[in-house]
Amino acid sequence: MSAFLRRTNRTSPIGIDLGSGNIKMAQFKQIPKGLSLVNFGILPMPENAIREGKIVNSKLIVEALKELLKFHSFVGQRIVASVPGQLVIVKEILIEELPEDELREAIKWEMEKFFPFPIEKTTFDYKILNRVISENESSDKINVVVVAAPLDAVQSIVDVTKEAGLEPIAIEVEPFSKLRLLQFIPDFDFKSEILFVMLNIGHTYTSVSMIDKGMVNFFRTLPIGGKKFTDAIAQSLGKEFKEAQEIKETKLNLNNRKDPGTKAVLPLLDNLLLEVRRSINYYFKKFNDGKSVDTVILVEGGSANLKGINEYIEESTSFPASTDQLLADIAEVSPELFTKEYLLEMAPFFSVATGLALREHRARPAIKAKKAREAQKQQKKPFFKYKKG
Numbered sequence: 474m475s476a477f478l479r480r481t482n483r484t485s486p487i488g489i490d491l492g493s494g495n496i497k498m499a500q501f502k503q504i505p506k507g508l509s510l511v512n513f514g515i516l517p518m519p520e521n522a523i524r525e526g527k528i529v530n531s532k533l534i535v536e537a538l539k540e541l542l543k544f545h546s547f548v549g550q551r552i553v554a555s556v557p558g559q560l561v562i563v564k565e566i567l568i569e570e571l572p573e574d575e576l577r578e579a580i581k582w583e584m585e586k587f588f589p590f591p592i593e594k595t596t597f598d599y600k601i602l603n604r605v606i607s608e609n610e611s612s613d614k615i616n617v618v619v620v621a622a623p624l625d626a627v628q629s630i631v632d633v634t635k636e637a638g639l640e641p642i643a644i645e646v647e648p649f650s651k652l653r654l655l656q657f658i659p660d661f662d663f664k665s666e667i668l669f670v671m672l673n674i675g676h677t678y679t680s681v682s683m684i685d686k687g688m689v690n691f692f693r694t695l696p697i698g699g700k701k702f703t704d705a706i707a708q709s710l711g712k713e714f715k716e717a718q719e720i721k722e723t724k725l726n727l728n729n730r731k732d733p734g735t736k737a738v739l740p741l742l743d744n745l746l747l748e749v750r751r752s753i754n755y756y757f758k759k760f761n762d763g764k765s766v767d768t769v770i771l772v773e774g775g776s777a778n779l780k781g782i783n784e785y786i787e788e789s790t791s792f793p794a795s796t797d798q799l800l801a802d803i804a805e806v807s808p809e810l811f812t813k814e815y816l817l818e819m820a821p822f823f824s825v826a827t828g829l830a831l832r833e834h835r836a837r838p839a840i841k842a843k844k845a846r847e848a849q850k851q852q853k854k855p856f857f858k859y860k861k862g
């Protein structure tokens with residue numbers, strides 16, 4: 474009985490994404506008709522509070538977290554936060570097949586060769602991908618995906634959130650929050666042969682997560698994001714950073730190829746997309762004998778709001794690209810609380826926070842409710858553009 478009471482009194486977790494540009498928080502609750510969006514909030518990350526993903530001024534972050542909590546009606550203190558993507562390493566390793574208890578030790582040894590930080594200062598998890606039958610050697614090998622993050626980064630997130638009066642129930646890595654997010658898309662199941670490329674273009678970095686049949690098989694970050702776009706505009710137009718940022722966010726349209734601002738941004742975007750294409754090709758080679766599979770690109774992060782970016786990505790990669798607006802799409806939203814326009818504009822910022830916030834929610838009832846809502850309105854809005862190749 475007491476366990477039952479404890480369960481029902483528990484509040485849903487608030488997902489917290491500590492980005493270098495903005496702190497984002499989102500919370501959902503389970504309702505009889507699936508999921509409801511309780512609230513979401515965004516606040517600029519204080520300057521010099523975070524550097525290369527590491528917290529360098531925790532006091533400023535604690536204050537910002539408290540401010541966000543004060544302005545929005547989040548419920549309870551339970552939170553799930555994520556380790557910034559730049560600090561996360563996802564690597565596939567080939568290793569001898571061993572019993573489970575020995576496998577973890579063996580992976581540790583193997584990781585020492587690849588990982589840039591000492592293993593005893595790392596937290597890691599792994600998933601077995603497949604078995605590779607060996608003809609010459611005595612035992613078979615297995616492909617394992619290892620996800621690792623530095624322990625001190627995890628600890629400093631626990632410390633700042635606790636200091637802000639919150640109760641961290643989990644600290645996750647970004648690609649796992651993406652994987653959870655995809656589970657809330659109707660008609661998508663992990664048996665489908667679709668490769669999801671989630672491109673989170675933030676302020677200082679872009680993350681590329683590739684998810685296929687329910688596994689995060691690839692994750693990498695590239696040091697290009699909105700800040701570099703703004704720097705390039707500022708330099709090209711001879712403006713201060715703040716003004717250049719304003720121009721980028723309100724006036725820039727990548728379809729105006731002759732515009733000097735667009736001309737300043739495109740070389741950076743081209744570099745980024747070259748790496749994205751390389752990553753996708755690597756993926757096809759590694760996981761599908763070099764053959765392409767149906768691929769969907771979901772564009773997220775604040776820079777997904779750059780006008781014309783989806784078209785540009787489609788042109789460059791030849792895969793369909795859609796903006797990730799799952800914050801707005803997976804739950805019931807009260808029109809009295811948020812206007813549809815505001816919600817859709819803000820949604821791309823919140824893809825990581827949304828995935829984190831869904832940690833204790835079940836996908837199936839949410840999907841059922843979403844389908845019922847659509848049937849009532851007699852319209853079906855696709856979550857992403859999808860074209861069979």
Ligand SMILES: Nc1ncnc2c1ncn2[C@@H]1O[C@H](COP(=O)(O)OP(=O)(O)OP(=O)(O)O)[C@@H](O)[C@H]1O
Binds near residue numbers: 493721774
């Ligand atoms: N309308 C817009 N057009 C273009 N860029 C935009 C727009 N709105 C916001 N941005 C850019 O989005 C970026 C912030 O996005 P986001 O909050 O996702 O980054 P972050 O998660 O804090 O950064 P990171 O993940 O790199 O640490 C900023 O560079 C901002 O200028």
Ligand SMILES: [Mg+2]
Binds near residue numbers: 774
């Ligand atoms: Mg981010």
